[in-house]
Amino acid sequence: MMNRFSEYILTATMGLLLWLATAVAMAEPRTALVIGNGAYRDALLRNPANDARDMAAKLRELGFQVIERTDADRQVMRQALREFEQQLRQRRGVGLFYYAGHGVQLKGQNYLIPVGVDIRQEFEIPDEGVDAEAVLRAMESAGNGFNIVILDACRNNPFARSLGSRGLARMDGPAGTFIAYATGPGAISQDGGAGRNSPYTRHLLATLDTPGLSLEQVFKRVLVAVEQDTGGGQIPWVASSLRGEFYFLPAASPTVPVAPAAGANPSPPAVPDTPPAPRVVEPPPAPTAPPASAESPEMAAVAGASFAISRQPVSLEAYRRFAEAAGREAPPGGKPADPARVTWQEAVDYAAWLARRTGQTYRLPTEAEWEYAARAGVLVVDPGGQEREWTCSEYRQAFTGQEQRCANRLPEVVAIRGGEWRAGADPLSDDLGFRLAR
Numbered sequence: 001m002m003n004r005f006s007e008y009i010l011t012a013t014m015g016l017l018l019w020l021a022t023a024v025a026m027a028e029p030r031t032a033l034v035i036g037n038g039a040y041r042d043a044l045l046r047n048p049a050n051d052a053r054d055m056a057a058k059l060r061e062l063g064f065q066v067i068e069r070t071d072a073d074r075q076v077m078r079q080a081l082r083e084f085e086q087q088l089r090q091r092r093g094v095g096l097f098y099y100a101g102h103g104v105q106l107k108g109q110n111y112l113i114p115v116g117v118d119i120r121q122e123f124e125i126p127d128e129g130v131d132a133e134a135v136l137r138a139m140e141s142a143g144n145g146f147n148i149v150i151l152d153a154c155r156n157n158p159f160a161r162s163l164g165s166r167g168l169a170r171m172d173g174p175a176g177t178f179i180a181y182a183t184g185p186g187a188i189s190q191d192g193g194a195g196r197n198s199p200y201t202r203h204l205l206a207t208l209d210t211p212g213l214s215l216e217q218v219f220k221r222v223l224v225a226v227e228q229d230t231g232g233g234q235i236p237w238v239a240s241s242l243r244g245e246f247y248f249l250p251a252a253s254p255t256v257p258v259a260p261a262a263g264a265n266p267s268p269p270a271v272p273d274t275p276p277a278p279r280v281v282e283p284p285p286a287p288t289a290p291p292a293s294a295e296s297p298e299m300a301a302v303a304g305a306s307f308a309i310s311r312q313p314v315s316l317e318a319y320r321r322f323a324e325a326a327g328r329e330a331p332p333g334g335k336p337a338d339p340a341r342v343t344w345q346e347a348v349d350y351a352a353w354l355a356r357r358t359g360q361t362y363r364l365p366t367e368a369e370w371e372y373a374a375r376a377g378v379l380v381v382d383p384g385g386q387e388r389e390w391t392c393s394e395y396r397q398a399f400t401g402q403e404q405r406c407a408n409r410l411p412e413v414v415a416i417r418g419g420e421w422r423a424g425a426d427p428l429s430d431d432l433g434f435r436l437a438r
Helices: 004-027 048-061 074-091 122-128 133-141 158-162 199-208 215-229 316-326 344-358 367-375
Strands: 030-036 065-070 094-100 103-106 109-112 146-152 177-181 237-240 299-301 308-310 389-394 414-418 421-425
Touching: 030 048, 030 074, 048 065, 048 094, 048 199, 065 074, 074 094, 074 133, 074 344, 094 133, 103 122, 109 122, 133 146, 146 199, 199 215, 215 237, 308 367, 316 344, 344 389, 367 389, 367 414
Parallel strands: 030 065, 030 094, 094 146, 146 177
Antiparallel strands: 103 109, 177 237, 299 308, 389 414, 414 421
């Protein structure tokens, strides 16, 4: 028979293993895009903006990095989807897309309806709406292996009365995808009337942070609650090709008991008056940085200014070191000393990585800084040439002060500089070089 000391050792070991499993589950990167559209001109919905805000707040509590948009037009939705894809590509882990608003089915294809649309005929739906499968394609493009899509759409709306088909069609995502629908195929869901949230989102919010429930268990509970709440008028459903388990909030780990000293009279561990502080799992140490001379660019102070800027654009050789460390693809071809030509977000990520590696503060220069340094003769650049380089500023046709600031998220158009001219570029363009400021 096991003695008391062995029992304590076994209990402590099991508690530690459970705690480690919980820590690993919560440590995996989590990225979400949340959109709520309700301010339709001819089909107003009361609750989607509330649904999106509340869902975004809940997901942040559960460790997600959230991109949040409400009452978004088509351009904003597409740009948010691009940003979501890029973040998933960088962070991997768990990707989650949540949409609340109008949706419509046309010939077996699902479309999410942006605000500000003008749909009069059926043939206009693909041009005015956002293809719901674009979300799945973005996740697949990012190479993400675990994805959750939640559609609180198909709300009773005039688009489905005269155009398309009632409700959404079933979608089949790539392997590793879980798709949750607020109601079954061809059916409509409720907006929630005078309440703050739709019935589906209300019950989802109440269930997401229940400790120890797997993803499938969460949505089974939501199904039962919504069916009861609507008197059987709305029955959610899911489609899944997941390979493993996921917990929004793993089960709470027990307190690990302290083993008694040998020969001591064992007694049950005391229960503290207040719960113990949560344990924080430190991330693994970053790889040892190479010597500063191999990483840091040649920086030049700009006379009369409070910043320094690299004389040369970041080289392909330097960017390839970052790509190798971050597990990304480097731009193909080129000589090692050639400028690295990448997207805006990749340039921003390189600056952040280099800052962590060297302990220095690196970023892209603002548009105003780039011009000031060029006029001061600090940069190695052909004033009459057509070389284009990223800045961190959003582009405005007129100078509004934006050129003096860095964008705090992926902008629709980024200001670029070259010689004596300025212009704007799509941040997803991958043929532009960049230099760093500090």
